[in-house]
Amino acid sequence: MSSNDAGSGFTFKLYRYTPSLAPAVLFLILFIVITAIHLYQVIRMRSWYMLVLVTGGIFQVIGYICRILAHNDTESIPIYSVQTILILLAPPLYAASIYMTLGRLIRYLDAESLSLVATRWLTTIFLVGDIVAFLMQAAGGGIMASGTLSAMHTGETITIVGLAIQLVFFSVFIITSTIFHRRILARPTSKSISDPKGGWKETSWQTIMVMLYVSSVLILVRSIFRLVEYAQGNDGYLISHEVFIIHASLDPNGRTKYNFNPDWRVFVGDPAKAETPDFKDGDWKSVTTPYAWNEDDAFHVDIAKLSTGIAWYRKHFQLPDNAKGKKIFLEFEGIRQAGEFYLNGQWIGRSENGVMAFGFDITDKIEVGEKKNVLAARIDNSWSYREIETDTPYEWNDGQFYANYGGINKNVYLHVTDRLYQTLPLYSNLETTGPYVYATEIDVAGKSASVTVQTEVRNEYSESKTFAYQADIYNPNGIRIKTLTGETYTLQPNQTKTVSVSAGVSGLEFWSWGYGYLYDIKTALKVSGQTVDTVTTRTGFRKTEFDHGMFKLNDRALHIKGYGLRTTNEWPALGCAVPAWLSELSNRLVLESNGHLIRWMHVTPWKQDVESLDRLGLVQSLPAGDKEEDVTGRPWEQRLELMRDAIIYNRNNPSVIFYESGNHGVSEDHMAEMKALRDKYDPHGGRAAGSREMLNSSIAEYGGEMLNINKGSRIPFWQMEYSRDEGMRKYWDDYSPPYHMDGEGSGEGSAYNRNQDSHAIENVRRWFDYYEQRPGTGTRVNAGGVNIIFSDTNTHHRGAQNYRRSDEVDALRLPKEGWYAHRVMWDNWVDVEKLAGHIIGHWNYNESTVKDVDVVSTADKVELFLDNDSLGWGEQSSRFLFTFANITWGPGTLKAVGYLGKEKATLDTKPTTGEPVGIRLTSQVSPGGFVANGADIAIVEVEVVDSNNQRVPIALNKINFSLSGEGTWRGGIAEGPDNYILSKSLPVENGVNRVMIRSTSTTGKTGGLSTEMPGAGLTPNLSRGPTPKGQPYTVGRKAVKITKVTAGSDEKNAGASFDDDEDTEWSSDSLKDSAWIKYSWDAPANVTQLVMKLHSFFYTKYPIEVRVDDDLVFKGTTPTSLGYVTLNLNATVGKSLTIAMDKDNKLGIVEAEVYTPT
Secondary structure (H helix, E strand, O other), X not given: OEEEEOOOOEEEXXXXXXXXXXXXXXXXXXXXXXXXXXXXXXXXXOOHHHHHHHHHHHHHHHHHHHHHHHHOOOOOHHHHHHXXXXXXXXXXXXXXXXXXXXXXXXXXXXXXXHOOOOHHHHHXXXXXXXXXXXHHHHHHXXXXXXXXXXXXXXXXXXXXXXXXXXXXXXXXXXXXXXXXXXXXXXXXXXXXXXXXXXXXXXXXXXXXXXXXXXXXXXXXXXXXXXXXXXXXXXXXXXXXXXXXXXXXXXXXXXXXXXXXXXXXXXXXXXXXXXXXXXXXXXXXXXXXXXXXXXXXXXOOXXXXXXXXOEEEEEEEEOOOHHHOOOEEEEEEXXXXXXXXXXXXXXXXXXXXXXXOOEEEEOHHHOOOOOOOEEEEEEEEXXXXXEOOOXXXXXXXXXXXXXXXXXXXXXXXXXXXXXXXXXXXXXXXXXXXOOEEEEEEEEEOOOOEEEEEEEEEEEEOOOXXXXXXXXXXXEOOOOOEEEEEEEEEEEEOOOOEXXXXXXXXXXXXXXXXXXXXXXXXXXXXXXXXXXXXXXXXXXXXXXXXEEEOXXXXXXXXXXXXXXXXXXXXXXXXXXXXXXXXXXXXXXXXXHHHOOOOEEEEEOEOOOHHHHHHHHHHOOEEEEEOEOOOOOOOHHHHHHHHHHHHHHHHHXXXXXXXXXXXXXXOOOOHXXXXXXXXHHHHHOOOOOOEEEOOEOOOOOOOOXXXXXOOOOOEOOOOEEEEEEOOOOEOOOOOOOOOOOOOOOOOOOOOOHHHOEOHHHHHHHHHHHHHHHHXXXXXOOOOEOOEEEEEOOEOEOOOOOOOOOOEOOOXXXXXXXXXXXXXXXXXXXOOOOOOOOOOEEEOOOOOOOOOOEEEEEEEEOOOEEEEEEOOEEEEEOEEEOOOEEEEEEEEOOOOEEEEEEEEOOEEEEEEEEEOOOOOOEEEEEXXXXXXXXXXXXXOEEEEEEEEEOOOOOEOOOOOOEEEOOOOOOOXXXXXXXXXXXXXXXXXEEEOEOOEEEEEEEOOEOOOOOOOOEOOOOOOOOOXXXXXXXXXXXXXXXXXXXXXXXXXXXXXXXXXXXXXXXXXXXXXXXXXXXXXXXXXXXXXXXXXEXXXXXXXXXXXXXXXXXXXXXXXXXXXXXXXXXXXXXXXXXXEEEEEXXXXXXXXXXXXXXXXXXXXXXXXEO
């Protein structure tokens, strides 16, 4: 059982080992024999007071019976509870018998005057202390055994107090015993002298005293041990090692997974014979993977200038003796681009796609025990790399979109398994598929589903093996909620078979947006009742639908909103090779801006990001690999192979919901091939196979263009890269230092050199294009869109800088104004749900400044105040934007107040700050602290503040840093020479900046292996709660069902203007008299709106007249758009609507929709 503490990153487990069977049986027999002897003596001698000793023995017997049971069931709370409580409480009962023995011995020797404590009180005092200690330990043990994390903390505290009381009383007792012993030896009584003189080896009072000392010391040591054990906590060293209790099973479940990241050496170049074991690499750079050898280039140079070439990675390591006879596998989460791998001088294989995970079976080439192994990898990250067997390049190895951070830039693991084992989900090289967990018959309201767990199993023994298959489901608190008992199977030598088990499961919590509810599925292979292999698969259950033009999660429509991220998700001077908590920090900002989908661009993301989105409750779209076109021949086969590997590796991650076949449309045949892969390897995962474009595909299950608005009534269409403008965080507006004029700068145009204010406003306007056509607005709807990108990225750019800035946070993840705008607009499933707002910019200006103030809000209306003086009401546009024109600046606090229905609230405030007087430093590290592993990163945020400790939003001061002690400077980024990469002097921008420091490593005797996993301590986010009930939209209008269409020209294609297919259209001739089209329906309808997608909508305005029957309801010019235009008509009842040009020119309609109120 395990449970996570979200605050500390701590994981609580019932056992941190599997209790060993043989020692537990041995101790059970020992306590049965001893307790039976004691019971016999008590009865024979009628010494009933010694029943406490017998009771203690009975406690030990029952405790070790439970410990034997725990060997095969480490997750049973009742078993754990009984053995924890009884083994904990037996020693206080033994102590009670010792206290009573000393009192009786003193009286027997007529030596009460020699006792430090009067005998009439001696036994009573120590027994009272023992009873108090007993009760407190019983209470603490009982609370701890209840199986929850908070109970564990409370129980530990109570138990520690009980142990401390016992320790104090027992220490005093030993002192009392020692004083008495010394006194009676100095002043013997007649009784002590007349007692047999055989010494302590004979039955005499001296023998009893020696036994009291021995027993007392043992109990004292036990009390100290237990006190330290519980003080260290559930993850402490003592409780984590069974050897301190009885004996450790070195390989209890037949499988060990090692973190293989520590202790690599790197050399940039291609020295001869670097693959050989005795090659001298002592002067190579010591690193911890993930490590990109060209990390210094990240954000320093343009993507096309990132360093490329050959780099060698070498690792010396040892495997413990208990790995003898086992299967040994290496797992690489990925490299860039291609690698040749050698173990102890022998070639073991290669990987070339530069994206996906792969594995090697190194069983026959590895040394186990004292002899060291040497793994060597020759990594080539050339842009021009070509597949060796076919001389074919990889299209996604591209100098525009896939930043090239070379080397072993993702995590590495080593697996030790039994020879009867569950395979790894690594198809490349190993050709294995691993486990697959899925749910069917999902009842969201009833919280139930049928869960199937299947696993590919292989037998590599020389004889056949018969095994039972079992799966246990554990919730996030580590409580087992279901055991699925499978059949018994027999595998012949070298046979591989997929086995499965299914059962209905009730009481489920479903994974959702902002609700990363995850279960651990533990699958076990048991031979003759003994577990030989166990695999834990972390997954979540959720229901998905892709129909009626929208996406539904757990039966609820979700208007897609989020970001199209570069898969590298890179950081300055680090590239993509970052610790897990840094990935989590970045991805969490997506959630905190109220995004819920990340579309990884061009290539499959690495597992670290995939698992991060699982925990956070963020949907993701997972591509194979593409630049920006459909391909044929070997390049298409490469993409298929990559998608196959990606599906197998990520099919248990609940956040993966969309499989993307290409970064552009693909042919129907190609779409069918991709869909067939999904159907073969992930037929029940609730994931849609699609691609960009695919507007009239009959095979794709979703689609959508780059940024032009698409709608439909079949599969969901969502836009995959909208709002492509760029802007730096440094530039507030035209009126703020350094007074950058909006749009000024080199590049491809003003849209790519925006200030923050205009960039945020553009984000609002572009989102409204989608919001206006959201679910609930008709039969044909838009499914949403993702904003390109999220964080500044070292990839293709169009502005003045040498990196991309069309983002909501900068490269160090400091938010821009667009981030706050999205946080306001997106805090809903579909319709507006909450009153919120944000004032764009700051309120520190020169006295002569007169400017527009813009507020992003979900309110119906917004009023602006300076201190208590109203500055008027904002002019609303694009639903979420409120503009206050020509506001004269004055010192004070700017305040926006919003009104939504009957609700009123202060949306945001912006105070005028004072002059800079100091700096404020704030550090941010992983949940487990700053880890000395040579790869961890600490972020230090520096702010320039005024005398009131407020950040000064227009400060641009340069800050000089120095670093001493353990740590490597990785620095930050700012606008200026070389982007200040790795510089220890760099300016704040808008009053704030960040720098990074990498930890060093203190190498211990690890043999190159570690059992501390990357991402340890990162816990699921449950902040938004389960999926709300009911639909999140109100249907405000209804599409009129058109039954007939006529046209003044091209009438044969008139039906194309309302056929729910945006790849077809109707187009008139250029004569006014024949440039018209008329839609009719059966019953009169009150027509209030006309929505159209027009030909050449981005550039062309159409002067038109619209009539309902014969009544003119609109006359004017249509606006340009990114897809659809909505015309509000004079409400008129009729049975037809005619659209006609108002002058000679062509009229082209892709789709037309006529609406009536509901």
